[in-house]
Amino acid sequence: MRALLVDLDDTLLDYSGGVDEHWAAAVHACCAPGGPVDPARLVAALAETRRWFWDDPERHRRERVHMLAAWTHIVEFALARLGQAPDGLAPAVARDFAARRRQAMRLFPDTTASLAELRRRGVGLALVTNGDAGQQRDKIERHGLAGFFDAIVIEGEFGAGKPEEAVYRHALASLGAVAREAWMAGDHLEFDVGAPQRLGLRGAWVDRAGQGLPDDSRVVPHRIVRSFGELLAARG
Numbered sequence: 001m002r003a004l005l006v007d008l009d010d011t012l013l014d015y016s017g018g019v020d021e022h023w024a025a026a027v028h029a030c031c032a033p034g035g036p037v038d039p040a041r042l043v044a045a046l047a048e049t050r051r052w053f054w055d056d057p058e059r060h061r062r063e064r065v066h067m068l069a070a071w072t073h074i075v076e077f078a079l080a081r082l083g084q085a086p087d088g089l090a091p092a093v094a095r096d097f098a099a100r101r102r103q104a105m106r107l108f109p110d111t112t113a114s115l116a117e118l119r120r121r122g123v124g125l126a127l128v129t130n131g132d133a134g135q136q137r138d139k140i141e142r143h144g145l146a147g148f149f150d151a152i153v154i155e156g157e158f159g160a161g162k163p164e165e166a167v168y169r170h171a172l173a174s175l176g177a178v179a180r181e182a183w184m185a186g187d188h189l190e191f192d193v194g195a196p197q198r199l200g201l202r203g204a205w206v207d208r209a210g211q212g213l214p215d216d217s218r219v220v221p222h223r224i225v226r227s228f229g230e231l232l233a234a235r236g
Helices: 019-030 039-055 057-063 067-081 089-104 111-120 133-142 165-175 189-198 228-233
Strands: 003-006 124-129 151-154 182-186 202-206 223-225
Touching: 003 165, 019 039, 019 089, 039 057, 039 067, 057 067, 067 089, 111 124, 111 228, 124 165, 133 151, 151 165, 165 182, 165 189, 182 189, 182 228, 189 202, 223 228
Parallel strands: 003 124, 003 182, 124 151, 182 202, 202 223
Antiparallel strands: none
């Protein structure tokens, strides 16, 4: 392995942990006691709305680069399901949720040591992440990740995101690497494994939950690991 492209959220950073609890806490913090919106009903509506909102690929691509606005839209749609006007509640819940998520996010325990060891071995490293420029850059700086990487490609800054070929090609060029000597690692089968493989990279799927490949998966990773640190044993 001479070069490694790495995803951020749910690969190096625990992004999804506690998300349901954070939504529930934000709703209960922002809904006035005895007010027109029942917090329990709104939490339930949010669970359905979030799945619907993010399951549409085009909406996912469009909205993920403006996450606070996306979360506000999700609350607005959930309130509409309950027959309630958004008024000022939707942005209040979205802001409260965003603050809770930011405070709770942590690097996975193996992240820092693994990145340091890869640097020691002389592996060229590029961080390749989709999403909101401000939020992704904030995560990188707050958690001290920037110094480990020779290149950082953030969708909201670069103007394109995974699985567009330009993203991986730009990361490789920034490392001075070619596809056949590079790997990409991440938790998303298509964005972090399938698309890079089609360009000639090796793909490592980080399956932290140990769920295994879906039965209908058309993507076959070169490696499946339960933690980012397991990649240190990769050979290419």
